Amino acid sequence: MQSSSVAVVKPGDERYAPLTASFNGRWGAGTPDYVLLPVTADEAVEAVQHVVDNGDRFAIHSSGACYEDLLTNRGVRAVVSTSQLTSVEFDPQRSAFAVGAGISTVELYRKLYEGWQVTVPAGAGPPVALAGQMVNAGYGPLSRQLGQLVDYLEAVEVVVVDNDGRARKVVASRRADDENRDLWWAHTGGGGGTFGLVTTFWLRSPGAEGDDPAAQLPAAPQELILSQVAWSWDAMTEEAFSRLLKNFSSWHADNSAPDSPSVNIFSALKPRHVSAGEFLMSTELDAGTPGAERLLDEFLAAVNEGTGLTYRQERTTVGWLEHVTSWIGLGGDGWEGKGRFKAKSAYLRTAFTDEQLRAMYRHLSDPGFDNPATMVEIGGYGGAVNAVGEQATATPQRDSAMRLLYLTMWADEADDAVHLAWLRRWYADVYASTGGVPDLRGTGDGAIVNYIDADLLDETLNTSGVAWHELYFGSAYPKLQQIKATWDPRDAFTHALAVRRPD
Ligand SMILES: Cc1cc2nc3c(=O)[nH]c(=O)nc-3n(C[C@H](O)[C@H](O)[C@H](O)COP(=O)(O)OP(=O)(O)OC[C@H]3O[C@@H](n4cnc5c(N)ncnc54)[C@H](O)[C@@H]3O)c2cc1C
Secondary structure, eight states, rough: OOOOOSSOOOOTTTTTHHHHBOOSSOOBOOSSSEEEESSSSSHHHHHHHHHHHOOEEEEEEESSOOOOSTTTTTOOOEEEEEETTOOEEETTTTTTTEEEEOOBBBHHHHHHHHHHHEEEEEETTTBHOOOOOOOOTTTOOOHHHHOOOGGEEEHHHHHHOTTTTTEEEEEEESSSTTHHHHHHHTTTSSSSSOOOOOEEEOOTTTTTSSSSSSGSSSBBEEEEEEEEEEEEEETOOOHHHHHHHHHHHHHHSSOOOOOOOOOOEEEEOBBGGGGEEEEEEEEEEETTTTHHHHHHHHHHHHHHHOOOOOOEEEEEEHHHHHHOOOOOOOOOOTTTTTEEEEEEEEEOOOOHHHHHHHHHHHHHHHOOOOOOSEEEEEEOOOOGGHHHHHHTSSSOSSSSSSEEEEEEEEEGGGGGGHHHHHHHHHHHTTTTGGTOOOOOOSOOOOOGGOOOOOOGGGGGOOSSSSOHHHHHGGGGGHHHHHHHHOOOOTTOOOOOOOOOOOO
């Protein structure tokens, strides 16, 4: 990059390793010839122009938290990292918070809270940046109460590449009269690294009024009540296990309408493999909710009802910021050192079917497998998420009640085949009646693009006849394809699981 101020990081530079490493140890580090590290939007334009002019296949990086090898793939010869774009400021012109794409969600929570005591319903996890989480339809513990992260996207600045190969920055907003509105729409769940490179997100509550910064995003909770419940596998029978999962899923199916009085409750049930000895359910709610303790007691009673099980519970009240900035790691306590992982996902609209429950139990109680770092996290969803129309954003899954993350982690490369095969068998068995993947608009509603899973491309694993893009984007896909053709006519931004232009 002669005569440019954009930092170029090459092998041998101490910044190279962290900028090319995947959070998933399975992928290790990438081997690009160089990484470009813009610190302004104009530098981001220069960086994209450079990789396009060079004809280098490139990837976009913000944190490397992606589950698949989009960053580290050996075909990637250059990386443009937005990890240095981390500012947070209030933009009075848009009456919205202008946030650098590369900021971690944890740092965003801190800055929004310390500056204005506001927040957004993003996820947990210190490594994760806002960029990938936003454009891939991220969610977090406040989503039932506040909605999807993308519902707070007022505008986005994107570096796009024209048909003539010229990189330029464009601002696209949700305003009905914005001629670039479709580009904004594509960034409300249409996937990362697909339409352009995001430099800035403007965040604002839908329908916010006035110019007081503190009124433009939801007030953050002051304190949370946290409940951690543990069930032992010792006393577990198939009947009790199934009843527990049925209760949890039925409760969510019944309490996920936007006007449900229980949307303040966020819970994640995390059945682990029997070799873990026990499994947990973490529940949290705003301590300021009227009758909070009673609501929590009623929820726990509903989940445990008729199981005949006893459980251990720890209940505490903690400051909200303290909670969202401290994190126990992917999977939970005790999984440190198990850096290699595979994840799969599903939306769930209804209670589990009996067939699904049998498959869950069969695999999680499998005596022939021995990995305690294996679980399915069944997280509450819906509520305010479901108040938004199917077409309003590129996240059409607006009547689900839960999001499922199937996860197994391990330490050694030599064990890859065993753990991958086991997780794949489990998932295929849970969805056996629908081709090994969740159905669309039935019990399930496809899979979660934020927990990206290349297996969906593989017709030996996805035998449903439903393409990966339908499972991720559902009814939004044809429109996403049109937007791709308009805004990325040269297919400059692409990877294995990116929206394709129409044939
Ligand atoms: C430990 C951990 C915890 C997580 N917790 C949650 C959670 O609570 N809730 C949730 O919803 N998800 C969660 N996730 C999933 C996470 O949100 C996704 O993996 C997300 O895509 C990561 O985004 P990133 O920018 O940090 O990662 P990266 O690997 O840097 O990027 C991921 C994708 O986004 C694209 N991208 C990155 N930056 C830009 C940009 N500036 N412009 C355009 N495209 C870009 C990349 O091309 C890539 O396709 C978690 C993941 C991990 C590893």
